[in-house]
Amino acid sequence: MARVLIVEDDSDVRDWIAHCLLREGHELRGVPDGAHALTLVRDEPGYRPDLVLMDYALPDTDGVALLAELAAVWEGLPAVFVTVQWTGEIIARIEQTGHERVAKPFDADDLRAAVRRALAPGGHRA
């Protein structure tokens, strides 16, 4: 079991991701954007997720920039990007981070597998 923070602005997608991960017994928190994620960091110092699962295209920031801010507080935080692959530049930017990436629309098993890989020791290739 792991604590997973889901950052996804689309509530239906967020709920679907949650449904996929609940079966694994993870403890889940969901926020719609970067600002809410940083508020969580600030307001709940006792909270530290084992994994962040986020969309790349967030309303107020992009996933890679948000991850950098979160990792500054939660050092070594593994991440899974769940995103639409629409340009090579964005894919390259995500891959540079060394974290997992799952393309929308995704299969539930693929998402769970990516989460397992990210949580495994040495899952972060960066």
Added chain:
Amino acid sequence: MSWARLYDLLGFAASFVLAAVLGRQAMLDGSGLALVWPAAGVAAAWLAANGWSRWTWLDAVVLFALSAAVNTLTGASPGLAFGLAFATVLQTLVFGLLIMRWCPGWWGFGTEPPPGVERVRDLGYLAAAALLAAVASAVVGPAAVLSVADTSWKEVVSWVLRNGTGVLAVFPLALTARHLTRASDPQRGPAPVGPTRGRGPVELAALALASAVTAWLVFFVNSSLPIPFLVLAVSAWTGARFSPFVAVVHAILLSGAATVATVLGMGPFTLIEDPATRALVLQAYVAVVVVLTLALSAGRSEVLTLNDRLAEQAAMVRTIVDTMADGVSVIDARGRLVLRNPAAQALVGDPRRDAGGRVDVDAYGLRHVDGRPLAPEENPVALALSGRTIEKEDLVVRNALVPGGRMLEVTARPLPGTDPPLVVVVFHDVTAERRERDELASFAGVVAHDLLNPLTVIDGWSDALLEEARAGTPVDAETQMHRLDRIQRAAQRMQHLISDLLAYTTARDRDINPVRVELDPLVGDIARARVESSRVRGLPEPVISVDPDLPAVLAEPVLLRQVVDNLIGNSIKYVAPGARPEISVRARRAHSAVGPMVELDVSDNGIGIPAGQHDQVFDSFHRAHHDGYRGTGLGLSIVKRIVERHGGIARARDNHDGGTTMTVSFPAARLVDGPIEPPAQEQ
């Protein structure tokens, strides 16, 4: 035979007789041969002017008959006369064959004669053809003379020289005369008379005077002074400064003066006692004068023609470069501008230059696309000067002239064969092109994102349902309903997005055919439909008050309806949860640059627009509110597009007591009631 052809025949025949009679007058005592034979040139021009035709045989027969007759009438025996006539025809035919092959432009010059011998190469062909034709005729001519006089090799050489020179001097004269009388556009090409540049008539008069004095001194004053070289001076002057026509006339007159003086027993040639030798030297003199003058003149004419062509081409290239939309600059190794077209100045500005004219390349403010300033060694000019070619590299220019920056596609390369080296730089403005490309990529990305999100939901929940059904997992009806509801909602989102995308495209591309539209019934229809929709969905019914005196506008009815419906729809949607939407629709008349307008206000009691986003809400895919308010982010950009295509504006402002007022303007219908008020002041 046409009348023109007959006139030609008669004209040449008369000219030939005249030239032959003159030639026969220039005969030294004891010799059967004339000193000069201009008739050979007339005969050559005669044949060349008409080219081959079915009447050529007639030309040859008439030429033969006239030659024989003139020789007979001027004292030649019948045998000699026939021999000379045969030689004349033979020489003419050989000359014609050679000219036809070497200078086809001269053959048949009756239709479009060239202005004269204008190239040194042509003079070479002319001289070679004249010489070979004279040599051919020498096989017959001197033999005929031999039958009546004591001839030697000198007579043979003399024959070749006088006949060859006759052709060389008279043929160009015939070309020019024919050009002046027959060419469709005699002004084309260098002027046939006088110098092209300089004081033509004055110089021509000075030349005439100097030449007359020279001829008198050299040929008619019995002086033992060795001054015949003076002839070279005036000949060189003529050739270097005047047209081929003047040159050949000058050479003929000088040769004529020498011949007349010699026949009269005057001038330097009379010092030679042997008549045959005297004739030979005189003919050699005539040949040298004609060739020298013509060669200089043809060379000058060629240079002038090339200069004119170069100037024409330079002017043409300059015009093309100046009218190009792309900027072009040519810069030398010291950084000085050699050439720059107006587009280059408009695109990159006018850079600073130092006292030596050296351009401060850094002042252009060139940057990489990512905004980094260009290092001096990265400058396209510097790279091209080092021999490299920069092919279509995107750079940004930002300086005082273009403070907002401009994206340029820059090509720079060394100009081959330039010493000291020059480089050419071409700037192509790609600002709009790149912006459109980026916008399209961004647009496609957002569309993909907004379609794939609901697709993820549909795919995921339907997979879950399918999986559970296959496995026979018991799921309560409420959970099932909840999941199916999500699927349906996601499908509706996709449908809305696709509809909005189509509306967005329609707003951009649909033809605008404005007609008079009464706002009153249109707004009333939309308001009733919206109230009904909320009632059906169990939402708080909006209160919509519509100004009873809404004026008429000029608009495309379908697009206008879309604008009003979008605005009222937004006012209903963006209210605090549970609140009843209160909307008021008013209008007023106003002025704008495009004429009288109607400004329509849609005010609400909604949640408002976050500070600083009042302009951004009109951007594609911009969503001011995410939590709890679904939307495609296209509604207001559709509104803006439609309004702007009608010549109006769309703007948003906060109400004093909360909520938002959206204002759109459309052209007022022509038959408006009441006076047009002055432009409305901003509140």
